[in-house]
Amino acid sequence: MNLFSDIRALVIDCLDVLAAEGVLPDGLAYDNVTVEPPRDPAHGDMATNAAMVLAKPARMKPRDIADALAGKLGADARISSAEVAGPGFLNLRLAAGVWADVVRAALTDASYGTSDMGQGRKINVEYVSANPTGPLHVGHTRGAIFGDALASLLDYAGYDVTREYYINDGGGQVDVLARSVYLRYLEAHGQEVTFEDGTYPGDYLIAAGEALKDKVGDAYVGKDEDVWLAEVRSFATDAMMDLIREDLAALGIKMDVFFSEKSLYGTGRIEQAIDDLKSKDLIYWGTLKPPKGKMPEDWAPREQWLFKSTEFGDDEDRPVQKGDGAWTYFAPDIAYHYDKVTRGFDGLVDVFGADHTGYVKRMKAAVAALSEGRVPLDIKLAQIVRLFKNGQEFKMSKRAGTFITVRDLVDEVGKDVARFIMLTRKNDTPFDFDFDKAVEQSKDNPVFYVQYASARVHSVLRKAAEAGIDTSDPAAADLSLAAHEAELALAGKIAEWPRVVEVAARTHEPHRVALYLYDLASELHSLWNRGNDDASLRFLQEDNIPATQAKIALIRAANVVISHGLGILGVTPAKEMR
RNA sequence: GGACCGUUAGCUCAGCUGGAUAGAGCGCUGCCCUCCGAAGGCAGAGGCCAGAGGUUCGAAUCCUCUACGGUCCGCCA
Numbered sequence: 001m002n003l004f005s006d007i008r009a010l011v012i013d014c015l016d017v018l019a020a021e022g023v024l025p026d027g028l029a030y031d032n033v034t035v036e037p038p039r040d041p042a043h044g045d046m047a048t049n050a051a052m053v054l055a056k057p058a059r060m061k062p063r064d065i066a067d068a069l070a071g072k073l074g075a076d077a078r079i080s081s082a083e084v085a086g087p088g089f090l091n092l093r094l095a096a097g098v099w100a101d102v103v104r105a106a107l108t109d110a111s112y113g114t115s116d117m118g119q120g121r122k123i124n125v126e127y128v129s130a131n132p133t134g135p136l137h138v139g140h141t142r143g144a145i146f147g148d149a150l151a152s153l154l155d156y157a158g159y160d161v162t163r164e165y166y167i168n169d170g171g172g173q174v175d176v177l178a179r180s181v182y183l184r185y186l187e188a189h190g191q192e193v194t195f196e197d198g199t200y201p202g203d204y205l206i207a208a209g210e211a212l213k214d215k216v217g218d219a220y221v222g223k224d225e226d227v228w229l230a231e232v233r234s235f236a237t238d239a240m241m242d243l244i245r246e247d248l249a250a251l252g253i254k255m256d257v258f259f260s261e262k263s264l265y266g267t268g269r270i271e272q273a274i275d276d277l278k279s280k281d282l283i284y285w286g287t288l289k290p291p292k293g294k295m296p297e298d299w300a301p302r303e304q305w306l307f308k309s310t311e312f313g314d315d316e317d318r319p320v321q322k323g324d325g326a327w328t329y330f331a332p333d334i335a336y337h338y339d340k341v342t343r344g345f346d347g348l349v350d351v352f353g354a355d356h357t358g359y360v361k362r363m364k365a366a367v368a369a370l371s372e373g374r375v376p377l378d379i380k381l382a383q384i385v386r387l388f389k390n391g392q393e394f395k396m397s398k399r400a401g402t403f404i405t406v407r408d409l410v411d412e413v414g415k416d417v418a419r420f421i422m423l424t425r426k427n428d429t430p431f432d433f434d435f436d437k438a439v440e441q442s443k444d445n446p447v448f449y450v451q452y453a454s455a456r457v458h459s460v461l462r463k464a465a466e467a468g469i470d471t472s473d474p475a476a477a478d479l480s481l482a483a484h485e486a487e488l489a490l491a492g493k494i495a496e497w498p499r500v501v502e503v504a505a506r507t508h509e510p511h512r513v514a515l516y517l518y519d520l521a522s523e524l525h526s527l528w529n530r531g532n533d534d535a536s537l538r539f540l541q542e543d544n545i546p547a548t549q550a551k552i553a554l555i556r557a558a559n560v561v562i563s564h565g566l567g568i569l570g571v572t573p574a575k576e577m578r
Numbered sequence: 579g580g581a582c583c584g585u586u587a588g589c590u591c592a593g594c595u596g597g598a599u600a601g602a603g604c605g606c607u608g609c610c611c612u613c614c615g616a617a618g619g620c621a622g623a624g625g626c627c628a629g630a631g632g633u634u635c636g637a638a639u640c641c642u643c644u645a646c647g648g649u650c651c652g653c654c655a
Contacts, residue, residue, distance in 0.1 A: 031595085032595070032596095034594090034595065034597090036594075036597090037594095038598080039593095039597095039598075039599090039600085039601085040598075040599075043598075047597085047598085049596095049597060052597075052635075052636085053597095055635075056634095056635080062635080085598075086597080086598045087597075087598070087635065087636070088597095088635085089597075089598065091598095131655070168655055170655085171654075171655040172654065172655075173654075173655060174655095261655085288652060290652085299652070299653085300652095300653090302652075302653075304652090304653095315580070315581060315651090316580095316651090316652095318652095319652070319653090322653075328652095328653090328655095329654070329655045332655090333655090353649095354583085354648085354649055354650085355649065355650070356649095356650085357581080357582050357583075357649055357650050357651095358581070358582075358649085358650045358651055359650090360581095360582070361581080361582085381582085381583075381649090383583080383584090383648085383649085384648085384649080424591085424592095425590095425591070425592090426591090426592085428583060428584080429583085429584070429591080430583095430584080430648070430649095431591095432590070434590095440617095441617055442617060442618095444603070444604065446603085448617080449603095452615095452617080455615095456614095456615075459614085459615070460614070463614065499594085500594090503594050503595095504594095506594095506595095507594080511592090512592095512594085515592065515593095515602090518602085518603090519602085522602085525619095526619095528614085528615095529618085529619055529620085530619095531613080531614065532611090532613050532614090532616095532618095532619070533613080533619090533620090535613085535614095538613090538614050539614065540614050541614095577615090577617075
């Protein structure tokens with residue numbers, strides 16, 4: 001049940017009737033007709049802009065359309081009043097029974113809030129995709145959490161979602177990794193080693209070096225690189241991916257697919273993707289113009305194979321194969337996305353770090369070319385996170401060893417806090433993460449605030465049980481006994497949930513869910529607090545069991561929505577606060 | 579030189595497909611605990627939505643230009 005789309009459907013029906021009666025012209029487009037919650041509650045429960053949007057195409061005054069529409073809408077049992085206001089808004093008030101229906105739907109219909117907007121379409125969300133050269137650090141967290149929540153959100157909205165991680169195991173940095181692990185391996189054999197520039201000195205490779213020793217003994221000691229490099233590379237990337245999988249698990253993330261870049265090499269898959277572009281006449285042999293502005297010192301014109309990405313909105317054509325026959329990094333990316341397209345996805349989402357801003361256009365160009373415009377690719381950027389501790393910015397530096405890992409973050413604040421807080425900001429705005437605030441249990445901390453709302457509902461249920469009140473069948477409660485204006489406000493918030501899901505899913509913006517949950521929690525706390533002044537608003541009315549059951553049904557419905565919402569965000573709801 | 583993102587209250591940020599008097603939290607001011615959990619509550623002050631043009635019944639929202647901030651720009655992935 002989605003109250004807003006139900007009422008919008010009603011508005012459209014009424015417009016059709018008016019058209020059939022000749023009041024409105026035939027064939028009007030209703031696309032821009034909206035039914036929304038008004039900003040000001042004094043304007044009623046819902047407002048529609050139908051009269052204003054249709055005034056021009058219908059060549060009528062907004063007021064005349066609004067009056068006619070109000071007459072039709074008023075005849076529906078769900079509408080208690082329809083008033084024309086402002087420049088032509090139609091403000092609707094809904095019958096009390098409608099709110100009761102919403103509460104009952106939230107309580108009894110497990111699919112309340114889910115949507116059929118996805119219609120089972122296959123969508124692939126690729127996120128994290130960190131290089132397999134070490135554990136995840138805080139810089140990866142935002143994209144990881146964002147991508148994961150987006151995937152859950154799309155799933156909730158009726159898409160068939162695949163969560164995917166692209167392992168960059170084909171480039172030079174995994175050779176560096178392999179050499180670094182080899183050094184740790186020698187160390188495990190008791191040798192003194194030095195980590196020069198171009199190797200990774202991090203302690204996290206010690207275990208990998210020892211594991212390699214356990215596996216191959218001294219077989220590689222003193223041997224040339226060509227003997228061991230390929231083997232160690234694969235061993236080391238496997239070890240790092242195990243590490244990364246554990247880090248992801250600590251954040252509550254489980255991927256469906258890990259896709260290896262290496263699997264594209266030597267298997268003809270890159271060639272196949274590039275051939276596809278060639279067959280579309282989108283690859284040519286040529287040189288790029290020198291970059292404008294700052295000129296690299298050693299720049300020289302170079303002939304290479306270029307992809308005509310400018311035909312798809314990019315600023316420059318992009319090299320896919322260098323003059324010496326080596327692929328550029330872009331080539332496997334093309335092949336990977338070609339693979340995604342051929343796997344039959346109806347939509348793709350890539351979550352990139354902000355440092356990959358420059359690759360957005362070329363990637364979109366590639367997918368547009370490969371899929372001939374059939375598969376939309378949305379690229380979401382995870383902006384940087386600044387860390388604050390004791391009121392001061394905490395700068396991460398690999399060299400200085402001040403380097404906060406995902407594990408550090410989870411150990412310090414917990415998975416739930418990390419996830420929720422990261423999701424309270426839009427993905428593409430820079431974000432300050434304050435450790436002190438994150439662990440604080442107060443209203444300043446949005447995670448706590450939402451969790452506390454949930455805990456309070458459980459607390460009421462416990463008290464009700466102690467008082468011997470039967471709350472086993474909340475849907476059977478007579479909800480007309482919880483119809484105070486403050487209680488209806490909470491029901492109204494519950495009614496917005498399906499709409500929030502649809503907007504968030506359509507815009508690929510899971511932060512809307514977090515913000516909504518905060519609002520919903522706020523509404524619940526507010527109702528609770530009003531019980532302090534007005535005893536009739538307390539949830540437990542021991543001398544009036546039916547009213548208690550109705551009030552409990554209401555707050556349980558709110559809690560159902562909180563649970564679903566937190567579920568999308570990957571946060572475990574709290575039953576009590578400690 | 580160029581691309582992308584941003585600029586909204588003192589601070590951190592929301593703001594839906596363009597919709598009514600622009601919202602929240604913090605901070606500030608004033609009131610309030612014999613009250614289902616004060617881990618607070620209620621109320622109030624605080625805005626030229628960076629600036630200038632344009633589109634229209636209507637613009638924080640769309641378009642153009644400017645300013646400021648961030649990220650990035652062949653031969654690393």
